Amino acid sequence: MSLHVHKYGGTSVGTTEKIQNVAKKLVACKKANGDQLVVVVSAMSGETNRMTELAKQMQATPSAKQMDVLLSTGEQVTIALLCMALEELGQEAVSYTGGQVKIITDEAHGKARIEEIITDNIQADLAAGRIVVVAGFQGVTKSGAITTLGRGGSDTTAVALAAALKADECRIYTDVDGVYTTDPRVEPKARRLSKITFEEMLEMASLGSKILQIRSVEFAGKYNVPLRVLSTFDDGDGTLITYEDDDMEKALISGIAFNRDEAKVTLEGVPDMPGVAAAILKPISDANIEIDMIVQNIAEDKTTDFTFTVHRNEYPKTMQILQNICQELGAKKVTGDDKIVKVSIVGVGMRSHAGIASQMFSALADEGINIRMISTSEIKISVVVDEKYLELAVRTLHESFGLSVE
Amino acid sequence: MSLHVHKYGGTSVGTTEKIQNVAKKLVACKKANGDQLVVVVSAMSGETNRMTELAKQMQATPSAKQMDVLLSTGEQVTIALLCMALEELGQEAVSYTGGQVKIITDEAHGKARIEEIITDNIQADLAAGRIVVVAGFQGVTKSGAITTLGRGGSDTTAVALAAALKADECRIYTDVDGVYTTDPRVEPKARRLSKITFEEMLEMASLGSKILQIRSVEFAGKYNVPLRVLSTFDDGDGTLITYEDDDMEKALISGIAFNRDEAKVTLEGVPDMPGVAAAILKPISDANIEIDMIVQNIAEDKTTDFTFTVHRNEYPKTMQILQNICQELGAKKVTGDDKIVKVSIVGVGMRSHAGIASQMFSALADEGINIRMISTSEIKISVVVDEKYLELAVRTLHESFGLSVE
Numbered sequence: 127m128s129l130h131v132h133k134y135g136g137t138s139v140g141t142t143e144k145i146q147n148v149a150k151k152l153v154a155c156k157k158a159n160g161d162q163l164v165v166v167v168s169a170m171s172g173e174t175n176r177m178t179e180l181a182k183q184m185q186a187t188p189s190a191k192q193m194d195v196l197l198s199t200g201e202q203v204t205i206a207l208l209c210m211a212l213e214e215l216g217q218e219a220v221s222y223t224g225g226q227v228k229i230i231t232d233e234a235h236g237k238a239r240i241e242e243i244i245t246d247n248i249q250a251d252l253a254a255g256r257i258v259v260v261a262g263f264q265g266v267t268k269s270g271a272i273t274t275l276g277r278g279g280s281d282t283t284a285v286a287l288a289a290a291l292k293a294d295e296c297r298i299y300t301d302v303d304g305v306y307t308t309d310p311r312v313e314p315k316a317r318r319l320s321k322i323t324f325e326e327m328l329e330m331a332s333l334g335s336k337i338l339q340i341r342s343v344e345f346a347g348k349y350n351v352p353l354r355v356l357s358t359f360d361d362g363d364g365t366l367i368t369y370e371d372d373d374m375e376k377a378l379i380s381g382i383a384f385n386r387d388e389a390k391v392t393l394e395g396v397p398d399m400p401g402v403a404a405a406i407l408k409p410i411s412d413a414n415i416e417i418d419m420i421v422q423n424i425a426e427d428k429t430t431d432f433t434f435t436v437h438r439n440e441y442p443k444t445m446q447i448l449q450n451i452c453q454e455l456g457a458k459k460v461t462g463d464d465k466i467v468k469v470s471i472v473g474v475g476m477r478s479h480a481g482i483a484s485q486m487f488s489a490l491a492d493e494g495i496n497i498r499m500i501s502t503s504e505i506k507i508s509v510v511v512d513e514k515y516l517e518l519a520v521r522t523l524h525e526s527f528g529l530s531v532e
Numbered sequence: 533m534s535l536h537v538h539k540y541g542g543t544s545v546g547t548t549e550k551i552q553n554v555a556k557k558l559v560a561c562k563k564a565n566g567d568q569l570v571v572v573v574s575a576m577s578g579e580t581n582r583m584t585e586l587a588k589q590m591q592a593t594p595s596a597k598q599m600d601v602l603l604s605t606g607e608q609v610t611i612a613l614l615c616m617a618l619e620e621l622g623q624e625a626v627s628y629t630g631g632q633v634k635i636i637t638d639e640a641h642g643k644a645r646i647e648e649i650i651t652d653n654i655q656a657d658l659a660a661g662r663i664v665v666v667a668g669f670q671g672v673t674k675s676g677a678i679t680t681l682g683r684g685g686s687d688t689t690a691v692a693l694a695a696a697l698k699a700d701e702c703r704i705y706t707d708v709d710g711v712y713t714t715d716p717r718v719e720p721k722a723r724r725l726s727k728i729t730f731e732e733m734l735e736m737a738s739l740g741s742k743i744l745q746i747r748s749v750e751f752a753g754k755y756n757v758p759l760r761v762l763s764t765f766d767d768g769d770g771t772l773i774t775y776e777d778d779d780m781e782k783a784l785i786s787g788i789a790f791n792r793d794e795a796k797v798t799l800e801g802v803p804d805m806p807g808v809a810a811a812i813l814k815p816i817s818d819a820n821i822e823i824d825m826i827v828q829n830i831a832e833d834k835t836t837d838f839t840f841t842v843h844r845n846e847y848p849k850t851m852q853i854l855q856n857i858c859q860e861l862g863a864k865k866v867t868g869d870d871k872i873v874k875v876s877i878v879g880v881g882m883r884s885h886a887g888i889a890s891q892m893f894s895a896l897a898d899e900g901i902n903i904r905m906i907s908t909s910e911i912k913i914s915v916v917v918d919e920k921y922l923e924l925a926v927r928t929l930h931e932s933f934g935l936s937v938e
Contacts, residue, residue: 198608203605
């Protein structure tokens, strides 16, 4: 008998009808496979926002500790309702809040990290044939304070429980039916991947395919929990996220990720001396602006050009800060462009194959797409191009690397 | 320094604005008296009904265990919001769910009884100057399951906490400004009592003055916790419920209680033999019908008439059951009347004074009010009269016993 952890997010449990559907799926799954089932659920969609709104009326900056007390009620409502729906179908079920499990976390309210999970009671319930329903997103400190893992933390709860219970598979049910080679809205020939590695998924997720919370993928990778993304509303096998194996599809590239909301800024003619990069980036990070790609050109005439990208919303603020830095450092000038996008190819296959980068650059050049910046990692190559080329670039690369549906 | 437990019900915390007002009152109270303050709160009004509605959509008869998981989120929301409001006013505060306190109860989900309260953490918080905010209505079993004390259970939480903490006073803030000599809607001359005994309050409450949950008054009496009922929305001292003392108002009668929703049924010509009362009442209680007054007339011709009152809603069912019993016992016939009401005078003073009953009966007779049934206890005399006489009877007795405002 196998042990599965399933996770249903807020959209999947957004109404009492949807909760009833989840209950039916679970009972059918248990009947078909005799699986031991643990289900992690989120708050019904809309609840978290409703409560955040209430909190804002009470306090300009609501206390993180009390926010956790407040928000954790959302999942508690769902576990009770789902257990009722299961019992109505004649399936014995038992509910657990994070505190009841005990999912022990550190004390970082609002973004707590799981330290330990005590699974004795859950294992006894599973052995007795009960479906175990656990509130996602929440835990408890050693001293008994309620904590939350931050938005999307239910994925993390599911993966952590799967790791602690040594589950055979952790299934994340969501509103998409798997991980695609790229966004089907941009490339209609995009194909669902039946498998992808943890590392590829991390690169895909951080580059904009926001299906899974990054932390939960890291966690699954660390504890080697096979993770499957699949649709709540349709049948299908979804995408299995696992370690690279011989059986893995032999594609060089698994997918094309992209990010529309980029802007790039350049400080030109910076004196080329030690400490310059830090002097430029510190005021930016002090202003809580996240930096994505960084490129520094080779110095000529003892000056260098320093370019990086930020989220488009941060572009005006970043330009302003750079103007000040420009004067302080005695640089030449500040230039920028907020009409750019980032397109990346991701694949573990590129590790063992030369020529991937040049194939990418050629394919883009053949379509007359000018590359403005390049950045590479072991399993990913990203380029910055003008915004107007986004769709063309994605489709060109999708075709070039043989990802399109036949 | 004194220790006070305050309790605010659902109407008092029904909106974020009202919660802010409660926070202001608490801070003012602490500033004025330097009191150590524990506050027990209910769910925001409407929330319990909203959640009960959700539960009904999941399960025809929602599981009591899961109802407790569901409903207990209501107070958890309030404790978080109230703590935020207190912190916004610069007052340090700490929130506790029933499980966090630990308010240990038995396992009777939906109507659990408190067995033990562990106050160590609360006492440390109070000593540190924090206002302690506790979720009413809820507890936890020894094995960690969430329980609720049933509707109105927040009063019980407050009194039990006051007893466990040996508080100087337990204040129940509500939407009335105290306990009145009778319902002011019936007798505009009704007067707020500054003091009343626990026993009187029990008789008043069970007879229809539904200000306080009976269980909480019993509890307060048992542990000798001075209990004060007062208004959330107006200033004023409310009514103190305490043990009889020399200082107590010297009135013979403290109040006139009444109950509109009564019906009376009579089994006439019952053979007068042992076991008859039980034979009549057992099928009634088996049908979960609560019996209020019981009167059995003196036997004539070896038969007797047996009369009792029930809630008016139960009248048709009761009549039906009695028809069956009538045949079985060989009684003469069943008669009934669902157009009757009960009016009672309540007062510890009547213990030491003769003539109270006759004064009551004369006063009613003078107004031509026919008494259909009489029942007495040590501190209460109840009569059943025709429904049409309710207001007249209440006003007549209120005047006769000198309760009216000067």
